Amino acid sequence: MNSWHRIVVKVGTSTIVKQDGQINYPVVNRLTQTLSSLQKSGHEILLVTSGAIGVALDQMNLTQRPQGIPEQQALAAIGQGYLMSLYNQSFAFYQQVVGQVLLTYDVFDNKVMLENTLNAVEMMFSQHVIPIVNENDVIAVDELDHQHSFGDNDRLAAIVTREISADGLIILSDVDALYTANPAIDDSAQIIDSVTEITDEIRLSATGSTSGLGTGGMSTKLAAGEFVMNAGSKMILINGSNPALILEVIAGKKIGTLFQGV
Numbered sequence: 001m002n003s004w005h006r007i008v009v010k011v012g013t014s015t016i017v018k019q020d021g022q023i024n025y026p027v028v029n030r031l032t033q034t035l036s037s038l039q040k041s042g043h044e045i046l047l048v049t050s051g052a053i054g055v056a057l058d059q060m061n062l063t064q065r066p067q068g069i070p071e072q073q074a075l076a077a078i079g080q081g082y083l084m085s086l087y088n089q090s091f092a093f094y095q096q097v098v099g100q101v102l103l104t105y106d107v108f109d110n111k112v113m114l115e116n117t118l119n120a121v122e123m124m125f126s127q128h129v130i131p132i133v134n135e136n137d138v139i140a141v142d143e144l145d146h147q148h149s150f151g152d153n154d155r156l157a158a159i160v161t162r163e164i165s166a167d168g169l170i171i172l173s174d175v176d177a178l179y180t181a182n183p184a185i186d187d188s189a190q191i192i193d194s195v196t197e198i199t200d201e202i203r204l205s206a207t208g209s210t211s212g213l214g215t216g217g218m219s220t221k222l223a224a225g226e227f228v229m230n231a232g233s234k235m236i237l238i239n240g241s242n243p244a245l246i247l248e249v250i251a252g253k254k255i256g257t258l259f260q261g262v
């Protein structure tokens with residue numbers, strides 16, 4: 001069924017931080033306006049946001065993401081508070097209350113921690129509050145995974161979508177859709193408007209991030225799509241430069257790439 005009542009929206013760093021490293025205030029404003037209006041019209045919205053490290057780079061006058069894990073953890077600590085202050089201020093303009101939920105992957109393996117988290121999220125939904133989720137990069141302990149994909153919020157958003165039994169996940173990125181090849185480096189790349197199964201051909205089309213801001217590129221989004229489809233839900237990938245597109249997705253308009261099993 002194509003309903004979008006309980007929705008997870010994931011926003012990538014490349015959407016809220018511009019190429020020059022500055023925060024994209026108009027986009028943050030349109031995002032908070034769109035999500036607030038959806039919440040007020042009866043939808044349950046959970047926002048998974050990246051950007052802690054992205055905004056901290058600017059705060060610390062750095063032009064690129066450091067390679068070292070402790071350096072990135074420190075930036076995550078610095079930027080997370082700032083990121084939440086941005087969202088608090090922007091949502092407050094639309095009289096929308098939000099709550100911060102910082103997660104690590106071990107939460108999903110621990111029955112008690114998971115139950116506590118889900119209880120808090122359900123309570124926020126019943127109070128018309130929008131939970132804002134990010135990975136708690138400062139204390140994340142999965143060292144091996146950390147080395148390879150420090151902070152993968154596409155995966156986190158997919159797991160959250162399953163755990164809260166959301167109707168779907170909307171991923172906002174800096175591309176219009178999944179393409180047959182990375183459009184940043186291949187002019188002949190074509191949009192793929194729907195995916196029912198992640199085939200090897202699709203997997204090969206996806207490469208990592210070229211923006212310098214995001215982390216996972218398209219590979220982590222495909223993995224998220226596969227996870228969400230296996231959980232019986234759906235995912236849409238759209239361009240985050242105009243977050244009001246979320247309203248069109250919910251109205252059933254065909255934009256971006258829809259990942260949905262048959």
Ligand SMILES: Nc1ncnc2c1ncn2[C@@H]1O[C@H](COP(=O)(O)OP(=O)(O)O)[C@@H](O)[C@H]1O
Nearest residue numbers: 012013014173179182207209214215216217218
């Ligand atoms: N097949 C593909 N289709 C679309 N984008 C792709 C593809 N392969 C790689 N990419 C890259 O993935 C990037 C989006 O991932 P990323 O930079 O991690 O964004 P975000 O910060 O939104 O998570 C795009 O800018 C694009 O360069």
Ligand SMILES: N[C@@H](CCC(=O)OP(=O)(O)O)C(=O)O
Nearest residue numbers: 013050051052053151153215
């Ligand atoms: N947790 C990290 C973001 C990790 C991440 O997945 O980034 P992105 O590829 O921009 O969605 C942060 O807040 O900086």
